[in-house]
Amino acid sequence: MDERHAPYAEMNLPRYTSYPTAPHFSPDVGAETHGAWLADLAGSGAPLSVYLHIPFCKEICWYCGCNTKAARRREPVADYVDVLREEIALVSGMTGKGGVRRIHWGGGTPNILSEADLDAVMSSLRDRFDLTAVSEHAIEIDPRTLTQAHVNAFARAGVTRASLGVQDFNAHVQAAIGRIQPAETVARAVTMLRDAGVTGISFDLMYGLPSQSVDDARRSARMALALGPDRLSVFGYAHVPWFKSRQRLIDADTLPDIRMRGAQAAAVTETILEAGYMEIGLDHYARPDDLLARAARDGGLHRNFQGYVDDDCATLIGLGASAISNFPQGYAQNSPDVGQWSRAVRAGVLPTARGYALTPDDRIRKGIIERILCDFEVDLAPLGGNAAFPEAVARLAQPARDGLVTLQGDRLSIPQDARRLARVVASAFDSHHQASPARHSRAV
Numbered sequence: 381m382d383e384r385h386a387p388y389a390e391m392n393l394p395r396y397t398s399y400p401t402a403p404h405f406s407p408d409v410g411a412e413t414h415g416a417w418l419a420d421l422a423g424s425g426a427p428l429s430v431y432l433h434i435p436f437c438k439e440i441c442w443y444c445g446c447n448t449k450a451a452r453r454r455e456p457v458a459d460y461v462d463v464l465r466e467e468i469a470l471v472s473g474m475t476g477k478g479g480v481r482r483i484h485w486g487g488g489t490p491n492i493l494s495e496a497d498l499d500a501v502m503s504s505l506r507d508r509f510d511l512t513a514v515s516e517h518a519i520e521i522d523p524r525t526l527t528q529a530h531v532n533a534f535a536r537a538g539v540t541r542a543s544l545g546v547q548d549f550n551a552h553v554q555a556a557i558g559r560i561q562p563a564e565t566v567a568r569a570v571t572m573l574r575d576a577g578v579t580g581i582s583f584d585l586m587y588g589l590p591s592q593s594v595d596d597a598r599r600s601a602r603m604a605l606a607l608g609p610d611r612l613s614v615f616g617y618a619h620v621p622w623f624k625s626r627q628r629l630i631d632a633d634t635l636p637d638i639r640m641r642g643a644q645a646a647a648v649t650e651t652i653l654e655a656g657y658m659e660i661g662l663d664h665y666a667r668p669d670d671l672l673a674r675a676a677r678d679g680g681l682h683r684n685f686q687g688y689v690d691d692d693c694a695t696l697i698g699l700g701a702s703a704i705s706n707f708p709q710g711y712a713q714n715s716p717d718v719g720q721w722s723r724a725v726r727a728g729v730l731p732t733a734r735g736y737a738l739t740p741d742d743r744i745r746k747g748i749i750e751r752i753l754c755d756f757e758v759d760l761a762p763l764g765g766n767a768a769f770p771e772a773v774a775r776l777a778q779p780a781r782d783g784l785v786t787l788q789g790d791r792l793s794i795p796q797d798a799r800r801l802a803r804v805v806a807s808a809f810d811s812h813h814q815a816s817p818a819r820h821s822r823a824v
């Protein structure tokens with residue numbers, strides 16, 4: 381890592397999967413506004429993406445930053461599925477039977493649902509929405525609890541892509557993060573999925589984990605590549621135990637320092653690129669013939685709550701506790717509390733906890749930040765040029781001297797060796813951001 385870049389890598393910055401980011405949502409956007417945005421979709425013919433959140437896992441990994449909790453009994457999950465089906469009916473009662481292009485199941489662990497649960501939710505979706513033009517149907521899975529019955533249900537549902545949490549294949553790292561997952565378990569899951577016709581396989585890997593060396597990170601990447609995924613995501617572990625109490629189980633003294641994190645990130649990237657994959661945005665990789673890679677080449681890459689996507693739907697309907705919906709008008713987030721979410725839905729009321737209505741200025745900045753993180757360059761000329769963003773230009777003066785960004789006329793671009801720090805450049809355009817170590821992750 382360039383020595384001048386090290387202080388920037390220490391900065392705690394948003395991932396910008398939305399703009400403004402979720403900490404800026406407020407209760408000013410409640411069920412009424414959310415309902416009005418949904419009602420605007422009725423009869424519009426607007427294509428929809430649907431996100432289903434399943435906030436349960438069999439057990440909790442110590443590093444996890446997701447909104448999930450352990451469910452060792454069947455009842456809470458079965459109740460959750462019933463309410464989720466009611467929420468699908470409630471929402472479609474407002475939107476009408478809109479056409480869905482994309483479905484994404486996230487969590488938590490969607491495969492904590494039984495095959496009957498999966499069938500039941502799919503039946504509700506089919507009854508209430510038009511699924512005939514779904515082009516991508518993805519599900520996040522925990523390979524440790526994947527069964528043949530799940531995979532059969534995925535095939536019936538038309539799942540096209542499974543995203544597997546791998547993180548690290550080394551036994552001592554797995555012990556240090558509370559997730560024991562032998563490589564054979566992952567290989568078995570991949571074989572089951574492919575045999576059932578779920579041919580899109582994505583892996584999540586992590587660096588910056590406790591007791592993880594640069595060689596460990598590289599070895600994990602090699603082992604992951606040997607299984608032939610068509611996409612990989614590589615994330616730096618964000619240690620925020622004051623925000624996620626489960627992370628207190630991780631010994632902070634065993635975490636790699638910022639330089640080692642940089643070396644791990646570089647080693648993983650190099651390993652993946654040597655295998656012929658294309659780098660997508662900050663932290664994704666795909667085979668060159670993959671749709672995500674094509675979108676990246678054609679300027680069609682987008683960023684949403686699932687990270688980098690080739691999804692150009694302007695509307696994402698989030699279902700389930702804590703799920704965030706994204707409308708042309710703004711964001712609406714469901715209550716993260718399963719009890720509150722459930723009571724609202726059962727009362728026939730949208731379970732909206734908070735949200736954000738975009739201003740015209742937000743829309744412009746949202747677009748700039750998305751292009752910076754997707755394309756690593758943006759032309760400000762159509763937006764009034766540099767002069768329209770004096771505070772951002774001032775904030776970028778020092779990063780420009782340190783080689784993080786180049787400003788030529790109204791065109792801003794990020795050099796190859798500074799791409800991992802693109803969030804630093806993006807944050808210069810964020811008129812809401814105030815540095816907050818409690819909320820955000822390190823830039824590398």
Ligand code: SF4
Pocket residue numbers: 436437439440441444445446448487488489522545
């Ligand atoms: S399985 Fe995934 S969502 Fe569940 S605790 Fe582990 S990392 Fe978090």
